Amino acid sequence: MSASVSSSGSAAVSISGNRFVIVGGASLVGSATAAELLDHGASEVVLFDNFAFGSEAAIAHLKDHPRLKLVRGDVMRMADLLRVTEGAAGVLQLAAYMTLSMDRDPWGGLDVNIRGVQNALEACRANKVAKVVFASSNATYGYGPGVSGELVESTPFHSVGAPPAAILYGASKIIGEQLCRDAYRKWGQDYVVLRYSTVYGERQHYRAANALYIIETIDRVKRGEAPQVFGDGSETKHFVYVGDLARANRMAFESAATDVAVNTSGPAPVTTLQLVELVTELAGGGAKPEFVGSDGKVRLTSGGAFRIAHEAAKDAIGWAPEVDMREGLRRLIEWRDGNEGKGA
Numbered sequence: 001m002s003a004s005v006s007s008s009g010s011a012a013v014s015i016s017g018n019r020f021v022i023v024g025g026a027s028l029v030g031s032a033t034a035a036e037l038l039d040h041g042a043s044e045v046v047l048f049d050n051f052a053f054g055s056e057a058a059i060a061h062l063k064d065h066p067r068l069k070l071v072r073g074d075v076m077r078m079a080d081l082l083r084v085t086e087g088a089a090g091v092l093q094l095a096a097y098m099t100l101s102m103d104r105d106p107w108g109g110l111d112v113n114i115r116g117v118q119n120a121l122e123a124c125r126a127n128k129v130a131k132v133v134f135a136s137s138n139a140t141y142g143y144g145p146g147v148s149g150e151l152v153e154s155t156p157f158h159s160v161g162a163p164p165a166a167i168l169y170g171a172s173k174i175i176g177e178q179l180c181r182d183a184y185r186k187w188g189q190d191y192v193v194l195r196y197s198t199v200y201g202e203r204q205h206y207r208a209a210n211a212l213y214i215i216e217t218i219d220r221v222k223r224g225e226a227p228q229v230f231g232d233g234s235e236t237k238h239f240v241y242v243g244d245l246a247r248a249n250r251m252a253f254e255s256a257a258t259d260v261a262v263n264t265s266g267p268a269p270v271t272t273l274q275l276v277e278l279v280t281e282l283a284g285g286g287a288k289p290e291f292v293g294s295d296g297k298v299r300l301t302s303g304g305a306f307r308i309a310h311e312a313a314k315d316a317i318g319w320a321p322e323v324d325m326r327e328g329l330r331r332l333i334e335w336r337d338g339n340e341g342k343g344a
């Protein structure tokens with residue numbers, strides 16, 4: 001099958017009738033994006049994953065889909081990538097270690113987040129894959145006292161005062177983005193970088209430091225315990241609903257945009273206290289939150305109130321977030337309460 005690029009020669013890749021590979025696909029974002037691409041007529045969606053973190057449970061809802069294929073493989077093995085990307089029109093590169101995993105195993109994380117991205121790009125070159133969408137992160141702005149105000153795509157990286165693993169993660173995503181730019185310059189590889197803010201939604205996991213506020217609060221409420229807020233609760237977080245991100249990934253393939261990096265964040269930021277109160281209410285709990293000090297886990301702090309601006313994504317790929325936190329959390333809790341979520 002040959003990858004179809006639009007006749008205008010732009011970087012647009014239609015979803016319908018094309019084959020897509022999601023590298024690191026047995027994941028929170030991968031499972032939602034696979035469903036989105038299949039719904040829009042992709043001829044085949046391949047989830048490529050070594051199951052370092054992903055699980056069969058994360059993709060159980062898709063496993064009987066006739067156009068979905070699961071391939072076990074490792075981004076550190078070129079042969080695996082070359083085989084799986086053959087005939088693909090688009091590759092979504094998700095495989096990564098996030099901050100908590102980076103904290104446990106920095107070299108494993110740097111290998112996957114840097115060499116793994118380069119390997120995926122090289123495989124796309126060899127197989128003439130028309131477009132790559134690379135999952136970057138708002139971690140490219142860093143953490144700690146320097147991060148406040150409106151975070152736009154040109155906001156610099158702040159590395160002072162944050163845990164090493166968070167800085168290694170953010171820096172590795174900056175390098176991944178630059179490897180995409182390099183591939184564009186060296187061999188004309190079309191790509192779009194999406195800088196996701198913290199993702200939440202159905203098939204939520206425990207691997208993203210900021211999303212722990214959501215999933216741990218649900219767990220505590222369900223056990224009848226008081227929810228916990230770390231610090232005074234005034235700290236800002238900016239999340240994005242996973243279904244909105246799946247749509248952003250699809251639109252990044254479909255749009256004519258290339259050689260660009262844009263933020264994809266939800267409608268508005270929240271404070272940790274607002275978040276914990278909202279999750280508590282939606283999960284059916286009534287207890288007031290307990291304010292606690294450190295629990296020894298890696299927590300990500302910012303210097304002050306901030307908002308991750310997503311207006312550039314509208315210009316580049318026509319995307320804006322649609323699902324606010326009340327609705328997105330309601331869907332997450334409904335999934336968790338259902339049969340599928342109980343095994344997660």
Ligand SMILES: NC(=O)c1ccc[n+]([C@@H]2O[C@H](COP(=O)([O-])OP(=O)(O)OC[C@H]3O[C@@H](n4cnc5c(N)ncnc54)[C@H](O)[C@@H]3O)[C@@H](O)[C@H]2O)c1
Pocket residue numbers: 023024025026027028029030048049050051052053054055073074075076093094095096097098112116135136137138195196197198199200205207208211
């Ligand atoms: N979850 C978030 O809050 C968030 C925020 C910003 C950016 N991101 C980025 O979005 C992407 C997807 O996030 P997610 O939450 O769905 O992550 P996830 O942890 O659910 O998925 C990552 C997937 O990569 C796979 N993987 C790891 N090493 C691999 C290897 N060597 N070979 C093949 N597969 C491998 C894992 O098994 C896992 O399924 C990641 O790149 C992440 O850095 C996530």
